[in-house]
Amino acid sequence: MGRGRNALYLASQGWHVTGYDLSPAALAAANSAASQSGLKLTTHLARHETFDFGTAQWDLIVCLYNYMDPDDPKLPARLHRALRPNGIIVFQTAWNRELTRPQLTRLWRNFQILRYDDLAPGAVMDEWEPSLTYPTLKLVLQKPATP
Ligand SMILES: C[S@@+](CC[C@H](N)C(=O)[O-])C[C@H]1O[C@@H](n2cnc3c(N)ncnc32)[C@H](O)[C@@H]1O
Structure with a gap:
């Protein structure tokens, strides 16, 4: 935070x-x-x-420029368990990884992807200095109401 x-x-x-x-x-x-x-x-x-994010505990998890890796293979299951049904994750970070949209989508396949933007370096200038050097990833993910 x-x-x-x-x-x-x-x-x-x-x-x-x-x-x-x-x-x-x-x-x-x-x-x-x-x-x-x-x-x-x-x-x-x-x-x-x-x-400890717990289980079915949160309606919204906000991960903005917080050094979490959206391509950490353990993260989707961890946050999926932590959210209530219909819960939302907002993820925005400057990142230097090379995952394509299909790869990221596959990693986060237990969620509905409500928004995916992969913006060129410099496209987001108001938030954080690394955004000038690296692409900015914006993801909004929703845990489905039923598994
Ligand atoms: C660029 S700031 C962003 C803060 C806030 N999310 C925002 O958007 O204003 C990054 C924050 O992540 C924290 N941070 C970095 N690595 C962390 C980690 N492994 N666990 C917890 N916090 C971490 C830092 O201490 C710092 O406060």
């Missing part, structure tokens, strides 16, 4: 937001911004590699 850029926005829209980061400083900044704005966040000091 970093310093809470997206978490704070979602909380302001009425979501009950849980976020984690490996950086205590980022969590402190997010929690401080939340209390200044009268918003509530639940935060954890944790890493992607070991964070």
Whole structure:
């Protein structure tokens, strides 16, 4: 969640937001911004590699520029289990991998792909400096209501 850029926005829209980061400083900044704005966040000091997403626990999982690899072969099953039926993943990152759309689609085949954009370096300039060097991948995935 970093310093809470997206978490704070979602909380302001009425979501009950849980976020984690490996950086205590980022969590402190997010929690401080939340209390200044009268918003509530639940935060954890944790890493992607070991964070327990649980089972059927989330309506939305937001992975923005967070160094998760969309081509990690273990990630789809992990996030599928964690979402409630109809739950959504929003994934956006600058990445240097070479997977084609069919390969990524196959990897995330237990989801419905609502959006897939693979944008040229420099096409997204407002978010993160590596977006200038690497393609930006945008994925919106939905866990089907029934398996
Ligand atoms: C570029 S910031 C993006 C933060 C936020 N998602 C946003 O879009 O504003 C990347 C964040 O990922 C965190 N991060 C990097 N590797 C991580 C890991 N393995 N586990 C947990 N957090 C990680 C960093 O500490 C940093 O706060």
